[in-house]
Amino acid sequence: MNEQASGHRAGPVRSAAARDAILAATARLFQGQGYDHLTIEGIAKEAGVGKQTIYRWWPSRGALIAECLTDGRLIPIDFDVPYSGDLLRDVEEWLGSVLAILETPHGAMLLRSLVAAAAEDAEVGDHLSASLGVDRHLAERLAAGIRDGQLAADAPVELLGHAVLGTIIVQSLTRRPDVAGALRELVRYLVAAR
Amino acid sequence: MNEQASGHRAGPVRSAAARDAILAATARLFQGQGYDHLTIEGIAKEAGVGKQTIYRWWPSRGALIAECLTDGRLIPIDFDVPYSGDLLRDVEEWLGSVLAILETPHGAMLLRSLVAAAAEDAEVGDHLSASLGVDRHLAERLAAGIRDGQLAADAPVELLGHAVLGTIIVQSLTRRPDVAGALRELVRYLVAAR
Amino acid sequence: MNEQASGHRAGPVRSAAARDAILAATARLFQGQGYDHLTIEGIAKEAGVGKQTIYRWWPSRGALIAECLTDGRLIPIDFDVPYSGDLLRDVEEWLGSVLAILETPHGAMLLRSLVAAAAEDAEVGDHLSASLGVDRHLAERLAAGIRDGQLAADAPVELLGHAVLGTIIVQSLTRRPDVAGALRELVRYLVAAR
Amino acid sequence: MNEQASGHRAGPVRSAAARDAILAATARLFQGQGYDHLTIEGIAKEAGVGKQTIYRWWPSRGALIAECLTDGRLIPIDFDVPYSGDLLRDVEEWLGSVLAILETPHGAMLLRSLVAAAAEDAEVGDHLSASLGVDRHLAERLAAGIRDGQLAADAPVELLGHAVLGTIIVQSLTRRPDVAGALRELVRYLVAAR
DNA sequence: GACTAAGCGAGACGGTACGTCAAGTCTTGTC
DNA sequence: GACAAGACTTGACGTACCGTCTCGCTTAGTC
Numbered sequence: 001m002n003e004q005a006s007g008h009r010a011g012p013v014r015s016a017a018a019r020d021a022i023l024a025a026t027a028r029l030f031q032g033q034g035y036d037h038l039t040i041e042g043i044a045k046e047a048g049v050g051k052q053t054i055y056r057w058w059p060s061r062g063a064l065i066a067e068c069l070t071d072g073r074l075i076p077i078d079f080d081v082p083y084s085g086d087l088l089r090d091v092e093e094w095l096g097s098v099l100a101i102l103e104t105p106h107g108a109m110l111l112r113s114l115v116a117a118a119a120e121d122a123e124v125g126d127h128l129s130a131s132l133g134v135d136r137h138l139a140e141r142l143a144a145g146i147r148d149g150q151l152a153a154d155a156p157v158e159l160l161g162h163a164v165l166g167t168i169i170v171q172s173l174t175r176r177p178d179v180a181g182a183l184r185e186l187v188r189y190l191v192a193a194r
Numbered sequence: 195m196n197e198q199a200s201g202h203r204a205g206p207v208r209s210a211a212a213r214d215a216i217l218a219a220t221a222r223l224f225q226g227q228g229y230d231h232l233t234i235e236g237i238a239k240e241a242g243v244g245k246q247t248i249y250r251w252w253p254s255r256g257a258l259i260a261e262c263l264t265d266g267r268l269i270p271i272d273f274d275v276p277y278s279g280d281l282l283r284d285v286e287e288w289l290g291s292v293l294a295i296l297e298t299p300h301g302a303m304l305l306r307s308l309v310a311a312a313a314e315d316a317e318v319g320d321h322l323s324a325s326l327g328v329d330r331h332l333a334e335r336l337a338a339g340i341r342d343g344q345l346a347a348d349a350p351v352e353l354l355g356h357a358v359l360g361t362i363i364v365q366s367l368t369r370r371p372d373v374a375g376a377l378r379e380l381v382r383y384l385v386a387a388r
Numbered sequence: 389m390n391e392q393a394s395g396h397r398a399g400p401v402r403s404a405a406a407r408d409a410i411l412a413a414t415a416r417l418f419q420g421q422g423y424d425h426l427t428i429e430g431i432a433k434e435a436g437v438g439k440q441t442i443y444r445w446w447p448s449r450g451a452l453i454a455e456c457l458t459d460g461r462l463i464p465i466d467f468d469v470p471y472s473g474d475l476l477r478d479v480e481e482w483l484g485s486v487l488a489i490l491e492t493p494h495g496a497m498l499l500r501s502l503v504a505a506a507a508e509d510a511e512v513g514d515h516l517s518a519s520l521g522v523d524r525h526l527a528e529r530l531a532a533g534i535r536d537g538q539l540a541a542d543a544p545v546e547l548l549g550h551a552v553l554g555t556i557i558v559q560s561l562t563r564r565p566d567v568a569g570a571l572r573e574l575v576r577y578l579v580a581a582r
Numbered sequence: 583m584n585e586q587a588s589g590h591r592a593g594p595v596r597s598a599a600a601r602d603a604i605l606a607a608t609a610r611l612f613q614g615q616g617y618d619h620l621t622i623e624g625i626a627k628e629a630g631v632g633k634q635t636i637y638r639w640w641p642s643r644g645a646l647i648a649e650c651l652t653d654g655r656l657i658p659i660d661f662d663v664p665y666s667g668d669l670l671r672d673v674e675e676w677l678g679s680v681l682a683i684l685e686t687p688h689g690a691m692l693l694r695s696l697v698a699a700a701a702e703d704a705e706v707g708d709h710l711s712a713s714l715g716v717d718r719h720l721a722e723r724l725a726a727g728i729r730d731g732q733l734a735a736d737a738p739v740e741l742l743g744h745a746v747l748g749t750i751i752v753q754s755l756t757r758r759p760d761v762a763g764a765l766r767e768l769v770r771y772l773v774a775a776r
Numbered sequence: 777g778a779c780t781a782a783g784c785g786a787g788a789c790g791g792t793a794c795g796t797c798a799a800g801t802c803t804t805g806t807c
Numbered sequence: 808g809a810c811a812a813g814a815c816t817t818g819a820c821g822t823a824c825c826g827t828c829t830c831g832c833t834t835a836g837t838c
Binding site for chain 3: 617734736744771
């Protein structure tokens with residue numbers, strides 16, 4: 001009845017507690033049971049929240065996962081690559097922290113689930129590679145390697161990052177036993193001085 | 195009265211027509227709608243078949259996809275790698291036929307769906323990389339390249355195959371526009387004479 | 389600082405505009421869609437009013453309907469029974485105006501909805517029979533008929549009113565085609581000189 | 583795959599156990615909680631049955647109630663009217679058995695709920711008046727009364743039945759205290775020798 | 777040639793989850 | 808403090824599939 005002339009609407013504001021509970025529940029269930037088996041109803045129950053509150057703010061399961069990623073609730077945010085001067089050592093350090101994900105209890109399943117989510121939802125793929133720092137940190141470190149003369153000048157730095165991440169994914173999808181060893185060998189070859 | 199020791203039971207055997215109808219329907223629906231949205235009921239209806247007939251012979255959706263793969267109903271079987279003497283040219287030819295999948299109408303979605311299926315079902319991953327000839331044909335061609343002196347002796351041939359396939363997957367999952375160009379650049383770098 | 393002992397509270401009082409908008413919306417929606425399908429949210433939206441404003445003043449859907457009835461927003465208020473000296477003619481005139489409700493576009497549904505509301509909420513039933521004037525006007529006219537010697541002395545005037553209204557209801561609930569004709573026949577029999 | 587030439591379809595047949603459990607649960611819950619508060623989910627849970635099994639065979643809550651009525655699960659089926667020669671006594675006996683419904687623990691609510699259901703679903707109204715024997719048994723008994731000279735020749739027998747039932751309904755909806763007494767008075771008046 | 781036993785199309789069944797709607801309560805900011 | 812707006816939890820809606828289980832055939836051996 002009363003007309004408001006104000007520019008922004010009145011009324012209650014998004015509940016930070018609900019948002020946090022939902023994302024926490026999503027992360028917990030995702031890590032425990034994988035992407036299939038992850039249901040909106042399950043999340044709502046786990047979070048003690050109404051389903052509608054989820055549907056109000058997220059359009060899909062994928063969007064939830066994507067936001068969990070950007071919040072660092074599934075894997076650490078923004079894997080860094082150090083700069084010690086030794087390119088191979090630096091890349092291997094980054095690789096080690098990425099591969100550490102696979103060492104955690106359900107790490108392999110977690111990664112496969114992230115791949116499944118990324119296959120279904122574009123956002124997830126972007127946030128995943130962003131989290132791992134493939135495009136930013138790793139590519140930049142490789143570029144620095146070129147400047148330092150430790151990598152061929154024509155090395156496609158961004159693609160090499162995708163190649164490393166992709167290899168991890170392929171090995172995970174085909175359930176290879178020693179992903180870590182294989183990846184270390186690959187990186188050693190790719191980054192070898194020429 | 196007395197139990198027969200006969201090795202083979204009485205009654206009709208597995209219907210080849212049903213098997214074919216089921217796999218054909220699976221392939222059709224998978225290509226049209228993707229892995230999520232692919233349902234057993236949908237396949238049964240499309241194939242004009244009872245659900246039980248599917249459950250009798252395949253334990254899961256993934257198994258159906260895996261068998262479609264080995265039957266070459268989703269992507270061509272057994273991508274070959276020619277041997278012309280020129281390693282780069284041969285690998286690029288193989289790469290071209292793999293990338294051709296992405297050019298088909300729903301090719302990108304098909305690949306993402308295969309990845310989703312592989313993430314859920316181990317079998318699919320194996321059959322996928324087998325179909326593409328990554329481990330056998332490509333790795334062997336690379337090994338021959340080493341013998342021919344066109345590739346570094348310490349090149350991890352199998353891992354390089356995974357790296358190429360993995361890069362395709364990563365780029366597909368992040369919806370990159372020019373996967374083909376990028377892959378050609380990567381291969382050129384990996385296979386470059388040292 | 390110091391609390392005033394003033395008898396009337398601070399702040400605005402009940403908004404007459406809101407009350408009217410709510411009742412008008414209720415009547416509109418009730419007539420258009422029936423009692424089931426009538427929702428508080430729908431009324432609030434239709435009235436341009438917050439839900440809380442409805443809940444603040446009415447305890448239930450039924451109370452809204454009851455108030456619409458006493459306001460004459462659903463059916464005319466207080467059907468009168470004339471006194472011409474001819475009992476049958478007077479009762480038939482009352483009957484005609486009651487049956488006129490059924491002739492309106494969604495009249496039959498309106499009546500059924502009122503019955504549904506009355507079945508759920510006691511208030512509605514009272515207000516309904518009050519609106520129709522069954523207990524007051526009709527019963528009194530019948531009593532006058534007894535005094536005039538046009539109706540048997542032992543006629544249970546109030547019950548006869550319920551019988552007439554009840555017959556309308558039963559015929560409406562069973563979707564009889566010619567309720568009006570039937571009711572005229574019934575009234576003629578009930579009020580017949582003995 | 584195999585084409586059947588048979589006229590009626592193969593496959594499993596409707597489960598009598600499920601049908602019975604569903605109707606029993608419906609009747610139980612309807613009597614306990616009334617028509618509003620009666621939910622399909624509640625019935626399914628109470629019956630130990632999937633929701634779909636209900637939706638497969640009944641289009642609406644009303645249809646369930648209607649079938650409960652024809653099965654005699656809510657009120658006795660087919661109230662009879664005796665023929666003793668004394669019209670008033672016979673009608674009062676029928677009336678007594680109808681009013682007995684109101685004496686049961688939640689009898690008044692049961693009747694109101696039936697009215698609510700009838701207001702929403704046409705079928706229920708028909709089955710309700712059929713169950714009570716208003717149109718068949720009572721109307722026929724009244725017709726016999728006319729033949730016996732105990733009722734005026736022009737008495738609209740069917741309408742009188744509706745009037746009696748309608749009066750019960752109106753009195754129930756307005757929560758009158760002594761419905762039984764009132765009805766007995768009404769019937770005595772209606773059936774009085776002229 | 778009759779008898780069996782399995783395969784088959786169909787689809788009913790008890791479930792789980794979907795995404796939507798509305799209930800009634802609570803919160804925010806405006807008047 | 809009433810109000811419009813609308814977020815919140817709860818719970819039911821009606822639908823889609825799951826995987827299992829009859830049905831009433833058809834058919835391929837075995838006796």
